[in-house]
Amino acid sequence: MFTRFIENLRIAIFSIFANRLRAMLTMLGIIIGILAVTLMGTLISGLDRSFEKSISFMSRDVLFVTKHEWFGDEDWWEVRNRRNLKPEYVEKIKNLSDYVLAAAPLIARTTTVRYRDKSVMAVQTNGTTEEYLQVSTANIETGRFFTAGESRSGAPVCIIGVDVAQELFENEDPLGKKVKFGPHQFRVIGVTEKQGKFLGLFSLDNRAIIPLGTFQKMFARRGWSQIMVKVPAEFVSEAKDELTSVMRRIRGLGPRDRNDFAINEQEAFRSQYNTIKLAIGGTGVFITILSLVVGGIGIMNIMFVSVKERTKEIGVRKALGATPKTIMSQFLLEAVIICGFAGLIGLVLSWFGSLVINRFFPSTMPVWLAAAAFLLSLLVGILSGLAPSYRAARLHPIDALRYE
Amino acid sequence: MTPGALISLKGVTKVYEIGEDQKVHALRGIDAEITAGDYISIMGPSGSGKSTLMNIIGCLDTPTEGIYRLEGEMVHEMDDNQLASIRNRKIGFVFQTFNLLPRSTALRNVELPLIYAGVPVDERREKAEDALKKVGLGDRMDHKPNELSGGQCQRVAIARALITNPSIILADEPTGNLDSKTGVEIMQILVSLQEAGNTIVLVTHEQYIAEHANRVIKLLDGLISDDTSN
């Protein structure tokens, strides 16, 4: 058994080596298939990791009241004509709702922030109230947040993200320094902790927070972007229902009117993300199946050629006592080795590929996926080798010996 | 069946079906017995069924009808796996066209039957070297068939047939592809094998080759027309 296996292994490797160009060409489909499935897995693992990391900036127990749904498919014309959200809503919500623990408005624009001769462009600048600290995941690293009084009176104070602090101050202590938001001068009273990048795309630390009153005074009084409402984590959906009816009352909607606002939660991101993930996964699986099928047919084809070319050899081996099973496993082994080798090449290439992906965001090729991909390539080998090796096994010794 | 007979054939026929309704009766009913130690020469005109008979005795082919017993085993009832095992253990076949594996060395060609018998590498290497020395090729072990002359190839084939120490050695026109001088050398090897106790069945067209045999079977149209022992 073992002796015969070694012999078959030897024959297979010898034969592949003798026809290496042909073998290489037919390996291509398998290589691409394995590459596609493993790179897709790496990509998804990286996306998952960066998504989970990113999404943590948004608590599960915070609801976001906005004019329109984040990933909604509402009629844009209808949405456009909706009334803006007003600052008074925050107080009204707190009065009318039983679930609300804290609520803060958030209005945003981008500005260029300067300190002496240094400047940072496109800083995400938010106007909000002192309750923002409770509804957001941002934490103060050094200094303090602004007070209710500063918020109401519109004091020219600001809290900056670590990226901004780094850019403008390097080794200096930013606290108490005067920075300029466009023409307006602000005093830095705090720096927020590092939050990282969202989905590896934009930094959450390239930002500044100023009091709502100040924002309204200094920048154009544009529409409210959103109201963040913190609710008890165990009653998110009840709170969402309640908040909907509260908002309907605030907006003065009749029983037949449709909601002219939306209440979003972290979940919306998650389901949107899952849709994207499914699309990437689906594409990867599609490419994989397609190339494995094409590759498998290619392997089957050269195995048939190989059986035909070696008919006489099969005859000799049979005449000397090789059983049908031995001949069958000889050719099966050859197909499996070709595919397994292709699988290994695919894995090596995809390892390099994952290094490239890793430069864009942290990711690892899941080990189970690499193992599964390798087994898959062996399976393709078995499936595509089955028919040709069965043909070889069934050859009649005399006919095979006479074949020229 | 005579007790002690190595091979016994009874009413063996072989019919080839070509297409729908055309049949070739290659063997029409062969009755024969072969005793251990025999040196039998099969003769007959082309197409008389010599090769067909050899292939059946060599278990490369199965009879359409009839009984084939080899050392008491009912060969005609065997499936492909059992036939493979019989070929491996009990038959040594020497072909007219040598049928060596072109890309393997002489040594590996000779080893092949032992590989399929599952003999471990050291043991089979030793046996293969011995067999090659026996046919006078001790200095050509690592040569491939295309580096050997026809006569040397046929010697490799004989060594390969010998290596499992088979019950019977079958040679179908082993000198057919060789010049007469080389043919004589091959015949001498076969004679010496018979003298060493092997059973040999040989197909030949040459009268002078048949003369070495102690029994000559003549075939005509798929039947035994003459069976003489001397």
Ligand SMILES: Nc1ncnc2c1ncn2[C@@H]1O[C@H](COP(=O)(O)OP(=O)(O)OP(=O)(O)O)[C@@H](O)[C@H]1O
């Ligand atoms: N595979 C086959 N299919 C059909 N007919 C066959 C086959 N093999 C042999 N025959 C026929 O069977 C008959 C016997 O053939 P066989 O090869 O046994 O003759 P032979 O005595 O060996 O002839 P030669 O001396 O030329 O080798 C011939 O008529 C041949 O045509």
Ligand SMILES: [Mg+2]
């Ligand atoms: Mg013949």
